[in-house]
Amino acid sequence: MTQARSKPLPVPTPETAPYWEGCKQHELRIQFCTDCQQHFFYPRLFCPRCLSDAVEWRAVSGKGTLLTYVISARPAPGFENETPYAIAIVKLDEGPHMMTNIVNTEITLATLPAGMAVEVVFEDISDQISLPKFQPAGTARSG
Amino acid sequence: MALDLRKKVAIIGAAETDSVGVLPSITQLGLHAQAARNAIRDAGIDKSEIDGIASAGESPVAVADYLDIQPRYVDGTSVGGSSYMIHVAHAVAALNAGYCNYVLITHGESGRSRVGRGGFGGGAATLPGQFEAPYGTMGPPNTFTVPIVAHMQKYGTTEEQLASVAVATRAWAAKNPRAMMRDPITIEDVLNSRLIAWPVHLLECCLVTDGGGALILTTAERARDFKKPPVYVLGTGEGAENMMISTMHDFTESRAFERAATRAFAQAQIERSDVDHLMLYDAFAHTPMYGLEALGFVKPGESGPWFAAGHSAPGGDLPINTNGGGLSYTHTGMYGMFALQESVRQLRGEAAAQVPDVKISIAHGPAGFFAASGTVIMTNQA
Numbered sequence: 001m002t003q004a005r006s007k008p009l010p011v012p013t014p015e016t017a018p019y020w021e022g023c024k025q026h027e028l029r030i031q032f033c034t035d036c037q038q039h040f041f042y043p044r045l046f047c048p049r050c051l052s053d054a055v056e057w058r059a060v061s062g063k064g065t066l067l068t069y070v071i072s073a074r075p076a077p078g079f080e081n082e083t084p085y086a087i088a089i090v091k092l093d094e095g096p097h098m099m100t101n102i103v104n105t106e107i108t109l110a111t112l113p114a115g116m117a118v119e120v121v122f123e124d125i126s127d128q129i130s131l132p133k134f135q136p137a138g139t140a141r142s143g
Numbered sequence: 144m145a146l147d148l149r150k151k152v153a154i155i156g157a158a159e160t161d162s163v164g165v166l167p168s169i170t171q172l173g174l175h176a177q178a179a180r181n182a183i184r185d186a187g188i189d190k191s192e193i194d195g196i197a198s199a200g201e202s203p204v205a206v207a208d209y210l211d212i213q214p215r216y217v218d219g220t221s222v223g224g225s226s227y228m229i230h231v232a233h234a235v236a237a238l239n240a241g242y243c244n245y246v247l248i249t250h251g252e253s254g255r256s257r258v259g260r261g262g263f264g265g266g267a268a269t270l271p272g273q274f275e276a277p278y279g280t281m282g283p284p285n286t287f288t289v290p291i292v293a294h295m296q297k298y299g300t301t302e303e304q305l306a307s308v309a310v311a312t313r314a315w316a317a318k319n320p321r322a323m324m325r326d327p328i329t330i331e332d333v334l335n336s337r338l339i340a341w342p343v344h345l346l347e348c349c350l351v352t353d354g355g356g357a358l359i360l361t362t363a364e365r366a367r368d369f370k371k372p373p374v375y376v377l378g379t380g381e382g383a384e385n386m387m388i389s390t391m392h393d394f395t396e397s398r399a400f401e402r403a404a405t406r407a408f409a410q411a412q413i414e415r416s417d418v419d420h421l422m423l424y425d426a427f428a429h430t431p432m433y434g435l436e437a438l439g440f441v442k443p444g445e446s447g448p449w450f451a452a453g454h455s456a457p458g459g460d461l462p463i464n465t466n467g468g469g470l471s472y473t474h475t476g477m478y479g480m481f482a483l484q485e486s487v488r489q490l491r492g493e494a495a496a497q498v499p500d501v502k503i504s505i506a507h508g509p510a511g512f513f514a515a516s517g518t519v520i521m522t523n524q525a
Contacts, residue, residue, distance in 0.1 A: 007277065007279075008267060008272065008276035008277050009267060009277070010267055010268075010272060010273040010274075010276075010277050011266070011267040011268035011272065011273070012268070012273070013268050013273075016273055020273075042270055042273075042274055042390070067293055067394060068289055068290055068291070068292045068293035068296070068394045069289065069292055070285050070288050070289050070291070070292070070340035070341060070342075070343065071340065071341040072279060072281075072284075072285040072339075072340045073337075073338040073339060073340060073341065074281070074284065074285070074339060074340070075279070075281070076276075076279040076280060076281035076285075077281070078279075079279040079281075082279070084341070085279055087278050087279055087280060087285055087286070087289060087340075088289075089289060089293075089389055089394065097389070098274065098389060099274060099275050099278050099280075099289075099387075099388075099389035100278060101278050101279065114296040115296075125277070129277075131277050131278075133278075
């Protein structure tokens, strides 16, 4: 019998805590610069474009597009029972892109559709941490 | 207008560890030191003359101390596998400024046996710890490879074209007795090898080995006094783009590559058609493809068909990775030093798989996946 090792659990920092708090409430929140009027990700102290402090946290649509991915046939520690799994980059409709997993669709060793429309779904991995993952847009939510 | 730095600095010593591959009896620091000793002997330099040290992976201070060298120039740039190209770039500037007279650059890595080596990766509160690791990244095989599908989808690059990079590289390794993997392979062999992270198979991933290499650089005037013919530095460049693979701006190209290559060519004042030999750091089959495009030898998207046509293989018109590369020769972890070593060997006429009449060679590569990059253009023509 194989016992899965524990998965990496993110540890929020003061800069990223609002992001993880949003995730915990199953709401994708990223930062928006009110000076240059653009969203950005990952979380930072100030806007990486114009260096303004005028940034605020905003909930985003959770909709996006699949940019690129690998289908990992070998597991990272903790992922022993999940291969193959898709490590993907999703471009949010609001502009920034982020790493994620593609879930709630069959992950075969063929390609996922190019430019596939996806939407966020949250996976609670601890009492404090929920991970944003993405599923094909329009997938019925399980549970 | 930037200073004309062409041929102002030369490589006078270049050597690897006594062997490369599986070396469980030598610590990582020891690999640095053995490579350094071999480069010192290769140059025929009195060790006490060396007053500059650069190294990545281990502190340059630790390397200097191990070798009883007293440096007044220290470069600890350690951004990943092509840190050594960046060390060359910095050494060219420092030597021209009279900041020091002889720079020793060392690499040593117990990547396979992991003797006397620190850990890898950061903690759960780092940016990768929060925004990548939770999704099952496990280091290079399923992380460095994430951009490939974007290239395939934009340009129609195929799995067979990707595999052709590994096939051509293995054909060079077959000619190199020091290479770990020397049996010729076919496209089918590559595609039938174990799947690692689609679209990447085992034979499209670099080896994991132990070994080291070292270079000694000095000014062109001083370079005439040593045993081997000087290999002159024509141009150098470095660049950085992204902290994590997920923060690349465009997954079909590396901006760090482009930045490094553009400055190196501008400094060297040469055309692509002047280049006889290329070392494009191959951590995976796709990295030489991104390199070839960034260096401007083909247009964006054309590297797949180009490699599949055999241009880089033995008998091709632009030999690439003639030592057998990270895919088939050796790959300790930060492989860039071995790319530089093979460029020097080709320019000296000392390579195991010698390409006739090499006058200009380039060593180029990524550092920290696609995070950063270094490019060095070299010539044997005074």
